[in-house]
Amino acid sequence: MSLATTKRGGAEIAPPDPWDPLVRITHWVIAGAVLWNGLISKPGGTVHVWIGWIALVVLALRILWGFVGPREARFASFLPDPRRAVAHVLSLLRGRVREHPSHNPAGAIMVYALWLSLALVIATGLQMTEWKNPVTITEEKAAVAAGDWSVLVNNATEGDAHSEDMSLSRLIKEVHELAANLMLVLAVVHVAGVAVESMALKRNLVRPMIRGRS
């Protein structure tokens, strides 16, 4: 019952509810997982592996949602189109921006780049831990700590079998680290992109990702 409510209306052009709850939750869980595993947790540690598996599930859920979710969450709304992405960045530089109901074309490319590098990190990570689930790893570590080294012996004989395997596993480790660093760099660019786009559109683009509406 204030003047604000009567003055509003008609002026706002922002899409009302761009991000549904599943998109928001998966976004922040993956953001947290990437930051925690990339910067804080001990590489190869139990926590690191647990977080990696959680990221795997959440990514799988988001991809499923990309096929069955609401319009804005579907891949069909933000198919990768490099030409439109470049055009979008150029128009952004010229200060002309347009609202998009889902990701903007440049943002869409970023989303796919982040997902691909995340998938690569997860796949190489799984290979490095021999696809053992975190429960098994935790149990094995507990066994070793308790003085039962038999699991280590098993692993060692498998690992030493071929020197080719050794160089392959070293390559996988390299790819894991490279893709993880790439993802952190992409995340920084992503945040910068959101900041620039927010300034150009003159509205806070972070808020809808937290509260679901602008």
Next chain:
Amino acid sequence: MGWPVTLPAKGRSFPIALASFIVLQAVAALFFVADVTADLWTTALGAHSVLEALVTSVLLIGIVLSVAQLRWTLREMEMQGRALEVASGDFVRFIERQFDSWSLTDAERDVGFLALKGCDIREIAELRGRAAGTIRAQLASIYSKANVAGHPQFVSYFVEELLSRAAERSQDQTEDQPKAAAS
């Protein structure tokens, strides 16, 4: 002139809870799936692992159903929001047409809208930065143009219109129902 339409906050917390639950459920399911596949891989097929596989698939079906439920809820909310917007837009247009037919001045239109929203003279005066006497005179002019006795009758003029339309619509529906049942 439009009145902002927002869904009540209460309706929004359910999808958030459901989505959080789906994420938790999926993480939990993964460990069962990993355990079952590891068991089926390493040990021979036994009653234990078969039962475990069945339980896991039930869990997975549960997740799929939760995802469907979330999708359905979101679609429902979107449709309700849109219907509410259309209805409120129609109502505002109806009010504007009525104001036109009474040939209210611009100032009278604004005062009329505020009066319909339930503001009293003091509030309207404050919002518009005019003296209370001016608003009282404008309201009197509106009421005389609309040929109503005062504020309650002015409001009920529009409420009555809404209710009579609703009554018409429900009548249409009851007429439609037997046809729908027959076909």
